[in-house]
Amino acid sequence: MTTSPEKRRYPPWLLIAAGAAIILATYFYLVVWQPESLVGGAGVGPAALVALAGYLAGSALIIAGAMSRMPTSTVTLLPIAIAINIVAGQINNMVGLPLYLDSIGTVLVGLLAGPAAGAATGALSNVIWGISISPASLPFSTTQVGIGLLAGLFARWGWTRRLVTCVAAGVITGGVAAFISGPISAFVFGGANASAGRSAIVALFQTLGLDTLGAAIAQGLTVDPLDKAIAFLIAVLILRSLPSRFSTRFPFARKHAVFAPRRASALARTETADATHQEDTLQGGRA
Amino acid sequence: MSQTLNFYDEGTTWIHRLNPVTKLVFVAAVTIAAFGVDSVWWPALLFVVLELPGAVIARTALRFCKLVLGFFGPFLVILFLLQGLTYPDPGTVLAEFGPFAIKTEGLVFAGTTALRLLVMVGAFILLLLTTHPGTLMSGMQQAGLPPKIAYVISATMQIIPSFQARASAIMQAQQARGMETSSGGALSRARRLVPLMGPLLLGALTDVENRSIAMESRAFGSPHHPTAYTVVSDSRTQQAARWGMILLGVSAIVLNTLGVF
Numbered sequence A: 001m002t003t004s005p006e007k008r009r010y011p012p013w014l015l016i017a018a019g020a021a022i023i024l025a026t027y028f029y030l031v032v033w034q035p036e037s038l039v040g041g042a043g044v045g046p047a048a049l050v051a052l053a054g055y056l057a058g059s060a061l062i063i064a065g066a067m068s069r070m071p072t073s074t075v076t077l078l079p080i081a082i083a084i085n086i087v088a089g090q091i092n093n094m095v096g097l098p099l100y101l102d103s104i105g106t107v108l109v110g111l112l113a114g115p116a117a118g119a120a121t122g123a124l125s126n127v128i129w130g131i132s133i134s135p136a137s138l139p140f141s142t143t144q145v146g147i148g149l150l151a152g153l154f155a156r157w158g159w160t161r162r163l164v165t166c167v168a169a170g171v172i173t174g175g176v177a178a179f180i181s182g183p184i185s186a187f188v189f190g191g192a193n194a195s196a197g198r199s200a201i202v203a204l205f206q207t208l209g210l211d212t213l214g215a216a217i218a219q220g221l222t223v224d225p226l227d228k229a230i231a232f233l234i235a236v237l238i239l240r241s242l243p244s245r246f247s248t249r250f251p252f253a254r255k256h257a258v259f260a261p262r263r264a265s266a267l268a269r270t271e272t273a274d275a276t277h278q279e280d281t282l283q284g285g286r287a
Numbered sequence B: 001m002s003q004t005l006n007f008y009d010e011g012t013t014w015i016h017r018l019n020p021v022t023k024l025v026f027v028a029a030v031t032i033a034a035f036g037v038d039s040v041w042w043p044a045l046l047f048v049v050l051e052l053p054g055a056v057i058a059r060t061a062l063r064f065c066k067l068v069l070g071f072f073g074p075f076l077v078i079l080f081l082l083q084g085l086t087y088p089d090p091g092t093v094l095a096e097f098g099p100f101a102i103k104t105e106g107l108v109f110a111g112t113t114a115l116r117l118l119v120m121v122g123a124f125i126l127l128l129l130t131t132h133p134g135t136l137m138s139g140m141q142q143a144g145l146p147p148k149i150a151y152v153i154s155a156t157m158q159i160i161p162s163f164q165a166r167a168s169a170i171m172q173a174q175q176a177r178g179m180e181t182s183s184g185g186a187l188s189r190a191r192r193l194v195p196l197m198g199p200l201l202l203g204a205l206t207d208v209e210n211r212s213i214a215m216e217s218r219a220f221g222s223p224h225h226p227t228a229y230t231v232v233s234d235s236r237t238q239q240a241a242r243w244g245m246i247l248l249g250v251s252a253i254v255l256n257t258l259g260v261f
Helices: A012-032 A047-067 A072-095 A104-113 A115-132 A135-156 A163-188 A196-207 A212-241 A244-248 A251-255 A266-286 B020-036 B041-057 B061-086 B104-130 B133-142 B147-176 B186-216 B236-258
Strands: B093-097 B100-103
Touching: A012 A047, A012 A163, A047 A115, A047 A135, A047 A163, A047 B020, A047 B147, A072 A104, A072 A115, A072 B147, A072 B186, A104 A115, A104 A135, A104 A212, A104 A251, A115 A135, A115 B104, A115 B147, A135 A163, A135 A212, A135 A251, A135 B061, A135 B104, A163 A212, A196 A212, A196 B061, A212 B186, A244 A251, A244 B186, B020 B041, B020 B104, B020 B133, B020 B236, B041 B061, B041 B104, B061 B100, B061 B104, B100 B104, B133 B147, B147 B186
Parallel strands: none
Antiparallel strands: B093 B100
16 A cells, blocks of 8 residues: 555546546536436436545545645645634635625635645545545535645636636636536525525525526626625736745746736845746747 | 533543544534434434443433533424424425425424534534544544644634633723723624724734744644544454444435335
């Protein structure tokens, strides 16, 4: 049972790819090729089980793949980020806001350490929240995988350098998150969820004539874009108010110049300028 | 956040002494069985026959019921209000109030979903009540969970309570500097979060650097599998039981699909 890298039979990206493939397959089974589930009347049929099993297995593979090569500086960041997610999410649920606020830490890691690390943070965050305080968050870990992944990608594309594009990135991420979480909240939870405010929105869409899956996605679309825009904004503001030494310690943030050039010190400015220049040449090479 | 991150109820019954992985497999098997079988009463049966006696044997029946109800009560109400009143598919209408209609199918759907969730959450809470978080992590690590993942999980569990302690320290410090903490409307309360959350988050994030240096110097990233400080006992019987439970869970689905019950 040794896990030394030399003896590894498969590379980490294979695990991530396999996890993503399982999640996508589950999604297409549930949404595109709609099984006779809610129509049956008597119960939810196999859809709930497929949603649970497929999403959880996919998230587990992604966690395993992303964590296996993570440097220690990122690994020690993860518990802090996850604690931020859980504490903010728990406060939100207690106050009863119709938001989630449980992905600030996920976005933070995505910006600092890249898409894979962000995805692992998100998935682990809901797993830990599930096994510690609220078991109902466990099935939603796949949504957080999507959020972490997109946060990393938007950071790589430079969307987080300005606040306007950063908010736009949050809105897009929120839209995607709504579509990912729809099947879980419809098939596993029957549309209801831990926050009364959010459930009321589902009820509203159901009275307007949508089915439970449609209402769950529509509820997500009303809440998630705002919620994720807030998460992106808070994460960027936190990281900007930290000394630049902190974010430049992460190779991903340094290489892709995730944050706006700073005016605080000449040293930091030349460093970020170098990084932007580097990225420009990289992009030029690709084009 | 008043809840602590620890449900563990100390005890010495055989359920407490089981290998955590066995209990985790029980959670998985019973969840598979509950979600895989198309019947309203089946999950209720699982809960009454497997989980309640488990809680009684582990002598945590009272806390078990409290936790399950505490989590489950509000959810149950929301679910029945939602699907009982606004079930979207056509069905037998029992009563109508304006835009709302109570349908038999909606009630059955709400009931099935609720009972399935009851089984899943109940199994989880039973696991958490009878397993110390540390033992759970050691057990998982012995079963092959990578040490990095185990570190992240157990570190988070420890960091959240220390977040609370740090938050109250920051609050006292800000009060000593003259910050009002108990007056004002929603907006001024929200504005007051900034001087509280700011130092909390910035402090926590700057700790990351020190911790990672300390851990690297203790060979944390080393590819070799570390030896365990606490060895969680395991037995052939439990190994067999784990496979047995998974087989039972899957066979329940197979039998149901074949129409046996």
